[in-house]
Amino acid sequence: MKAHYLGHVVFYVKDLQRSLAFYRDLLGFQEVGRIFNGAAAALTSGRTHHELLLIQVGDAPAPPQGRRRGLYHIGIKVGDSLDELRAAKQELEAAGVVIDGMSDHTVSQSLYLRDPDGNEVEVYVDADEALWKNNPAAVVSPIKPLSL
Template identity: 80%
Template sequence: MKAHYLGHVVFYVKDIEVSLKFYRDLLGFQEIGKIFNGKAVALTSGRTHHELLLIQVGDAPAPPSGLRRGLYHIGIKIGDSLDDLRQAKQELKHAGVPITGMSDHTVSQSLYLADPDANEIELNVDADEQIWKENPSAVLSPIKPLVL
């Protein structure tokens, strides 16, 4: 067996409409449709049938913060250049979404933030693919601060 790519992510969310404002309206995912009497919604970036499924669970306990087992964050490619990342930073600021970190990973550059349910989201752009194609270990390069 060989994995081809990560297909989709499913998040349990407190409020489906709040999460749609974040993922659909702010980050630009396209809503495919709702199921489970409107308590779940599928979204896509256009790459495949759906990359994200949100399921409303109301006031169920949130995962603990800090180090823990389970999902750390998801990465979402939002463009192809640092200008795209700068634009995203401005849009997040305008929407009142705090940026919790900015990193240069050599093979990509990233902004970090939390969604409405405190899931960590990485918004990134890739550096020139020749960097990792010529040197696959570049993905393990020390993380540097990113200044935009």
């Protein structure tokens, strides 16, 4: 077997409408449908049928923060240039989203933030793909600070 690509992520969320305001209305995913009597929504960026499924669970316990086993964060590509990342940063901050960090990973440049349920989300742009195609080890280059 050979994996083709990571197809989708499913999040349990406290409040579906609040999460849709973040992923659909702010980050720009398109809602493609609801299931579970409207308690879950499938979203797509247009790349495939859905990349994200949000399932409302109400006041279920939140996962612990900090180092733990399990999901660390998801990455969402928001463009191809630092200008697009700057624009995304301005839009996020205008919406009241706190940027927890910014990093230059050589192969990509990233902003780190939290969704309404505390899940870490990386919004990023890729650098020129020749960097990692010519040198696949570039993906593990030392992380540098990013200033936008």
